[in-house]
Amino acid sequence: MSLFEIKAEIPAASAEAAEDLLLELGVLNWSIFEDAIARRAWITGIFSAEGEARARWRDVQPLLPAAPLGEPSVRPIADRDWRDSYKAHFKPWQHGRLHWVPVWERGKFELPAGHAVLWLDPGLAFGTGNHETTRLCVERLVEVESRVGGAGIKGASRVIDAGCGSGILALSAALLGYDNVMGFDIDPESVRVSRENAEINGLADRLSFRVADLNSGLGGSAAGIVLANIQADILIRNAGILASAVAPGGTLILSGILAVECGAVRDAFATVAPGWDSKSRTMGEWADLVLTRPV
Numbered sequence: 001m002s003l004f005e006i007k008a009e010i011p012a013a014s015a016e017a018a019e020d021l022l023l024e025l026g027v028l029n030w031s032i033f034e035d036a037i038a039r040r041a042w043i044t045g046i047f048s049a050e051g052e053a054r055a056r057w058r059d060v061q062p063l064l065p066a067a068p069l070g071e072p073s074v075r076p077i078a079d080r081d082w083r084d085s086y087k088a089h090f091k092p093w094q095h096g097r098l099h100w101v102p103v104w105e106r107g108k109f110e111l112p113a114g115h116a117v118l119w120l121d122p123g124l125a126f127g128t129g130n131h132e133t134t135r136l137c138v139e140r141l142v143e144v145e146s147r148v149g150g151a152g153i154k155g156a157s158r159v160i161d162a163g164c165g166s167g168i169l170a171l172s173a174a175l176l177g178y179d180n181v182m183g184f185d186i187d188p189e190s191v192r193v194s195r196e197n198a199e200i201n202g203l204a205d206r207l208s209f210r211v212a213d214l215n216s217g218l219g220g221s222a223a224g225i226v227l228a229n230i231q232a233d234i235l236i237r238n239a240g241i242l243a244s245a246v247a248p249g250g251t252l253i254l255s256g257i258l259a260v261e262c263g264a265v266r267d268a269f270a271t272v273a274p275g276w277d278s279k280s281r282t283m284g285e286w287a288d289l290v291l292t293r294p295v
Helices: 012-025 050-063 079-087 132-148 168-176 188-200 214-218 232-237 239-244 259-272
Strands: 002-010 030-035 040-047 073-078 093-095 098-102 116-120 159-162 181-185 207-211 223-229 246-258 277-283 286-292
Touching: 002 012, 002 050, 012 030, 012 040, 040 050, 050 073, 093 132, 098 132, 098 168, 116 168, 116 188, 132 168, 132 223, 132 246, 132 277, 132 286, 159 168, 159 214, 168 181, 168 188, 168 207, 168 223, 181 188, 188 207, 214 239, 232 239, 232 246, 232 259, 239 246, 239 259, 246 259, 259 277, 259 286
Parallel strands: 098 116, 159 181, 159 223, 181 207, 223 246
Antiparallel strands: 002 040, 002 073, 030 040, 093 098, 246 286, 277 286
């Protein structure tokens, strides 16, 4: 399948801010690439048609923290060329006994005894764990599991990954032993990638993914763990929906929140979930918020 790449150089000093902005806005299909030695940076998008690429550029260009250094170039690329390009930006990482590793490193990765690995191919979806927001969520998920104990989570109340991206959070829950896991996303591409990653890891019969928004994805739910790595303004607007999906004694793990926004998110949830225990931590410029519903 042929795709179209649109690429524009941006000031190197603005690269980190541009990457954070794209994540905060939940903008898919775009990536920031840097050459640290040459001190140059580019924003690159991958789309299925040239017209779509140019249209999406007109949407995203005014949002960038600094003006591009010239007009963007557009070129057709093979799907394989795109996949080879993003491989350079996804590196293995671990937390505790869990490892998250690119699937193309399967033949050479050595897993320590007693550890578990999740193989990932993120494709065009967000979620490799290399960004602070994903790490915050995954590490909180591991902490919740460690308090309960591996044997105790079989048959536990369900886990929901709201805005699943590549499926990394839902798949990590299944890898930890939870056997009632569901993820959803408004983007069909994310759902497709999540299902592929479930197949790669032999977890397809342990969890499910579907296309849904927050209302339809969480409506009527009573989950022991709800994870939502979504931008802060969406979390604030949907605080009531997210809180109502958590079962008594359950945990709500939120990220996608800039540290400077965490107070506003906390206040929004304090209004709809009074009396819930809450805690937060920061990683770089990002923060999480973890709320526990009273029994």
